[in-house]
Amino acid sequence: MAKKRTKSKSSTSKKKISFALSKQNKIILGSLLIVLSIALFFSFMSYYFTWQEDQSLLSEFKDRNAEASNLLNKFGAAVSHFFMYKGFGLASFAFPLLLAITGLYLFLGLNRKGLISKWIWGILGIIWVSIALGFFAYEQPLLGGSIGFEMNDFLQDYVGKIGIFLILVFVLMVILVRLFNFTPEGFANFFRTQRNSIKSNTKKKTPAMATLAAGDNSIELSMEDTETEKIDTYTHKKDIPPVIKEAGLDVNLPEKEEEIVDIGLKVEKVVEEKEEKDIKSEKLVKDFGEFDPKLELSQYKFPPLDLLDPHGVSGGITINQEELEENKNKIVSTLKNYKIGIAQIKATIGPTVTLYEIVPEAGIRISKIKNLEDDIALSLAALGIRIIAPIPGKGTIGIEVPNKNATVVSMRSVIASSKFQKAEMELPIAFGKTISNETFVVDLAKMPHMLMAGATGQGKSVGLNAVITSLLYKRHPAEVKFILVDPKKVELTLYNKIERHFLAKLPDSEEAIITDTTKVINTLNSLCIEMDNRYELLKTAMVRNIKEYNTKFKARKLNPNDGHKFLPYIVLVIDEFADLIMTAGKEVETPIARLAQLARAIGIHLIIATQRPSVNVITGIIKANFPARLAFRVTSKIDSRTILDAQGADQLIGRGDMLFTQGNDVTRLQCAFVDTPEVAKITEYIGSQRAYPEAHLLPEYVGEDSGTGIDYDIADRDAMFREAAEVIVTAQQGSASLIQRKLKLGYNRAGRIIDQLEAAGIVGPFEGSKARQVLVPDIYSLEQLLENEKK
Ligand SMILES: Nc1ncnc2c1ncn2[C@@H]1O[C@H](COP(=O)(O)OP(=O)(O)OP(=O)(O)O)[C@@H](O)[C@H]1O
Numbered sequence: 001m002a003k004k005r006t007k008s009k010s011s012t013s014k015k016k017i018s019f020a021l022s023k024q025n026k027i028i029l030g031s032l033l034i035v036l037s038i039a040l041f042f043s044f045m046s047y048y049f050t051w052q053e054d055q056s057l058l059s060e061f062k063d064r065n066a067e068a069s070n071l072l073n074k075f076g077a078a079v080s081h082f083f084m085y086k087g088f089g090l091a092s093f094a095f096p097l098l099l100a101i102t103g104l105y106l107f108l109g110l111n112r113k114g115l116i117s118k119w120i121w122g123i124l125g126i127i128w129v130s131i132a133l134g135f136f137a138y139e140q141p142l143l144g145g146s147i148g149f150e151m152n153d154f155l156q157d158y159v160g161k162i163g164i165f166l167i168l169v170f171v172l173m174v175i176l177v178r179l180f181n182f183t184p185e186g187f188a189n190f191f192r193t194q195r196n197s198i199k200s201n202t203k204k205k206t207p208a209m210a211t212l213a214a215g216d217n218s219i220e221l222s223m224e225d226t227e228t229e230k231i232d233t234y235t236h237k238k239d240i241p242p243v244i245k246e247a248g249l250d251v252n253l254p255e256k257e258e259e260i261v262d263i264g265l266k267v268e269k270v271v272e273e274k275e276e277k278d279i280k281s282e283k284l285v286k287d288f289g290e291f292d293p294k295l296e297l298s299q300y301k302f303p304p305l306d307l308l309d310p311h312g313v314s315g316g317i318t319i320n321q322e323e324l325e326e327n328k329n330k331i332v333s334t335l336k337n338y339k340i341g342i343a344q345i346k347a348t349i350g351p352t353v354t355l356y357e358i359v360p361e362a363g364i365r366i367s368k369i370k371n372l373e374d375d376i377a378l379s380l381a382a383l384g385i386r387i388i389a390p391i392p393g394k395g396t397i398g399i400e401v402p403n404k405n406a407t408v409v410s411m412r413s414v415i416a417s418s419k420f421q422k423a424e425m426e427l428p429i430a431f432g433k434t435i436s437n438e439t440f441v442v443d444l445a446k447m448p449h450m451l452m453a454g455a456t457g458q459g460k461s462v463g464l465n466a467v468i469t470s471l472l473y474k475r476h477p478a479e480v481k482f483i484l485v486d487p488k489k490v491e492l493t494l495y496n497k498i499e500r501h502f503l504a505k506l507p508d509s510e511e512a513i514i515t516d517t518t519k520v521i522n523t524l525n526s527l528c529i530e531m532d533n534r535y536e537l538l539k540t541a542m543v544r545n546i547k548e549y550n551t552k553f554k555a556r557k558l559n560p561n562d563g564h565k566f567l568p569y570i571v572l573v574i575d576e577f578a579d580l581i582m583t584a585g586k587e588v589e590t591p592i593a594r595l596a597q598l599a600r601a602i603g604i605h606l607i608i609a610t611q612r613p614s615v616n617v618i619t620g621i622i623k624a625n626f627p628a629r630l631a632f633r634v635t636s637k638i639d640s641r642t643i644l645d646a647q648g649a650d651q652l653i654g655r656g657d658m659l660f661t662q663g664n665d666v667t668r669l670q671c672a673f674v675d676t677p678e679v680a681k682i683t684e685y686i687g688s689q690r691a692y693p694e695a696h697l698l699p700e701y702v703g704e705d706s707g708t709g710i711d712y713d714i715a716d717r718d719a720m721f722r723e724a725a726e727v728i729v730t731a732q733q734g735s736a737s738l739i740q741r742k743l744k745l746g747y748n749r750a751g752r753i754i755d756q757l758e759a760a761g762i763v764g765p766f767e768g769s770k771a772r773q774v775l776v777p778d779i780y781s782l783e784q785l786l787e788n789e790k791k
Contacts, residue, residue, distance in 0.1 A: 481503065487580060632656070
């Protein structure tokens with residue numbers, strides 16, 4: 001049957017093809033139209049200069065001796081007369097344009113989808129222009145042509161001059177709105193951005209270098225400015241991994257070749273099949289264009305920059321010369337007190353901290369300076385001093401001193417930076433700025449997972465918002481989906497508005513933002529299923545990662561009937577991970593570790609944030625799989641070591657001051673600041689646009705906790721079963737946490753006992769966040785029930 005069906009399908013498609021033009025014919029017809037359009041254009045142009053001379057000739061068209069002045073002679077004169085005089089006047093120039101476009105489409109074999117609408121809009125435009133010219137240039141009938149003139153006359157008889165004017169304005173509005181997506185806000189925004197760009201161009205840049213004299217020793221202190229390309233400073237060197245541009249090679253070739261070797265004799269057949277497939281997909285691409293995942297929401301507009309607040313920062317950072325001089329003198333004199341001479345000192349000013357780079361005199365031991373950290377901090381009377389001795393890759397020692405007046409790094413400034421705008425990354429994240437005031441952009445897809453820690457109030461939530469905002473500004477809803485876990489229930493709720501654009505959820509859940517531990521476990525397990533499914537798809541597509549897979553899918557080389565589909569990136573964000581580990585332990589840890597180990601190739605990325613970076617929260621297995629770590633200020637050196645494997649996070653100054661590492665280097669950054677109202681505006685903007693019918697659905701996962709139908713053998717019951725049953729019946733409250741508390745059991749064991757109680761008919765089924773119903777009214781009934789069971 002199936003075969004028959006495919007046969008008949010292919011025969012109909014063949015029939016269809018026979019009606020279509022062959023490639024050669026398309027090229028011929030395309031060239032003809034292009035030549036014709038050029039001929040028309042020149043005829044029309046020259047008509048305006050020669051129409052008077054040629055007018056008498058029109059009746060003598062057949063006379064071979066008569067010669068017209070039009071550049072295309074009699075043909076030009078006649079055709080132009082028809083179009084320009086009898087037709088639409090000046091608007092007729094649109095005809096050669098439309099013909100040329102059609103010719104190009106045919107010539108280049110482009111997808112002809114948009115062509116009809118171009119013609120419809122073109123003809124509407126022609127009619128509008130000719131009537132408008134007939135109306136405004138009544139005295140010059142040649143401009144509007146006979147049709148414009150007559151139609152204008154006709155309309156005037158019925159609706160008068162004002163009526164025509166209003167009709168023209170209305171049709172113009174229709175054209176602007178439908179064709180150019182004109183909106184009053186867009187119009188206002190356009191002018192606002194124009195004004196801003198003019199303003200920013202006129203702003204002067206701060207001087208790049210300054211040299212300070214320092215008393216007798218005349219120590220040179222040079223200051224790097226915002227604009228200088230400071231590449232070699234220890235961690236601020238341009239250490240963002242370069243984007244490896246994929247060469248335009250067919251990535252599948254090596255695999256295909258391997259396959260050919262494996263199957264020996266079938267080589268030729270496979271090659272033939274492959275060619276056939278390639279030809280098919282090429283044909284599909286030619287007919288329908290590449291698959292466009294954004295098509296469903298093709299009208300989607302990315303949030304504009306105006307939604308972000310500049311936070312009062314007009315441009316670069318302000319340099320306080322006095323402060324610099326003072327700090328430098330203090331550093332020099334403190335070191336002098338300990339008999340450490342300095343050969344050179346240099347300062348690099350960042351938004352919140354200034355880095356003083358010292359070159360000590362020959363023969364000074366570096367560890368000596370390192371040990372003076374507290375003394376220098378004391379002499380500068382400042383928090384957050386960090387000494388980097390030596391700066392990796394440089395022969396200097398760095399002392400980071402916080403600025404008295406920190407500059408806020410607005411999200412707006414980092415999003416607007418050309419580094420972010422031009423970033424050719426899969427999932428670009430603009431974290432903020434480095435010490436040398438350079439925008440810091442990294443690719444989440446390359447990280448591939450990130451751990452974030454910081455004591456309360458140090459900027460973690462702002463950091464998470466900065467990550468999500470970066471992606472919202474750069475990616476279409478078809479390309480990335482978020483799974484948000486927010487046990488605190490307040491931090492991420494704003495993103496509810498973009499549920500149907502950007503969020504993913506379990507099929508049966510109402511809320512897309514997960515606040516409940518059980519749901520987190522189910523979601524993580526469902527993500528593991530998604531991961532396995534995706535690996536299966538990658539395997540059948542014979543590609544190594546999601547990027548190759550999607551490229552192949554877009555090139556129509558993968559058949560959706562075989563289960564292939566465009567795969568969006570999935571970013572799982574967990575705020576307050578400590579809370580989850582405390583309540584669910586291994587049940588959360590195991591799937592997270594699995595995802596972290598395996599999910600990089602298939603586009604699932606995890607971002608985990610925690611207030612308490614202690615070893616029982618960030619366990620070895622989790623740490624090993626999260627190479628990218630981000631630390632805001634933490635309370636102790638131990639916490640800093642746990643998160644970064646280095647100290648320093650305890651010496652940060654808070655308010656978005658952070659250390660980022662992706663392996664060896666630790667970079668000090670100032671996190672971009674995005675406030676809640678800004679996030680609200682962005683989500684509102686996205687949320688008000690047309691969305692998918694529902695959130696992206698994850699595969700279904702039936703959690704163990706749903707419990708129904710689990711038949712526990714009496715002999716397999718937990719040793720604490722009876723006690724637990726008594727606790728539940730006495731309290732008349734069927735919750736696992738009650739058993740946990742009263743009997744001092746772990747979450748998992750309590751959960752298992754609840755399942756056993758359900759199987760025994762003592763409590764009712766799982767009811768989400770509510771406690772289960774207790775089906776036994778008192779202890780006496782319970783004893784009877786258990787006795788009966790034994791019989
Ligand atoms: N990058 C930043 N620039 C300037 N100020 C910041 C920055 N990040 C945070 N702040 C300030 O610190 C405050 C607290 O930040 P945030 O809410 O992100 O802390 P948190 O670590 O998430 O705290 P909690 O864990 O209690 O939720 C913010 O309201 C803001 O005033």
